[in-house]
Amino acid sequence: MELVTPGLGLIFWQLVTFLLVLFLLTKFAWKPIMRALNEREASIENALSAAEKAKLEMQGLKAENEKLLAQARLERDRILKEATEAGNHMIEAARNKANEEGDRMIANAREAINTEKRAAIAEVKNMAAALSVEIAERILRKELSNPQAQQALAQDYIKEVTLN
Template sequence: MELVTPGIGLIFWQTITFLIVLFLLGKFAWKPIMNALNDREASIENALRSAEKAKLEMEALQADNQKLLAEARLERDNILKEASVAANNMVESAKQKANEEGAKMIAQAREAIENEKRAAIAEVKNMAGALSVEIAERILRTELSDPKAQQALAQRYISEVTLN
């Protein structure tokens, strides 16, 4: 059991050696180690603060990007809507103009047909009048006393005359 239980002298010298090492470490090594640990802790804390600040800035930039993207989409939709309205207006304007031109041309054609019809009726009336005058003139030249002869003469003149 002596091997397991240390002697008083050994414990004394170990305690003295421990105290000397503790004093030397406290005097020369403890402050630099603590300063190094404090510096390391401060740099880690600064890095964490910087990372948090960068994270907040990134979130702000992403929010700005989302806002700009939404505005761009809205503007694109407005431009497309305005272009569609303008195209529809142009189509409607062209349709209306074509309808007006068509109606105008139809009115002109009807007027031309009406004028041609009036001219044809006037020509027929003039031909009928000239024919009547000619028949009357021929009848007057012939014997006015015989009604049968007048009627036969009128029938013969009518058959000779062709209407164009």
């Protein structure tokens, strides 16, 4: 039974040792331990507040990034719209220029055709006149080879001249 119930002397010395250790811990270890715990608690609180600030800052940066992204999309859309409009203007200008060039070429071709037509008509008239003169010359030679025909022709001309 001795093992189960300790002796009175043992309890006394255990109590004295416990109180001595408690006093020494209170005197020398309690304050540094409490100071270390308080510092640890403060550093954890600071870390948590810094994490909260960082979280808020990240949300602000995320919102700012979203805003910049939206602005970039708007700028991209504006640039694409301007490029499309510029392309359409260039196409329209090229089409107008091609139409004007085509109209000018058609007008030049018509003018050239009219000039060639007038030249051909003048050439035909000249050829007809030359042919008429040649025909008249042959007729006159034939008729003027006979002296009586010459005399009759001269008389006809005199009559026509005096009548006019």
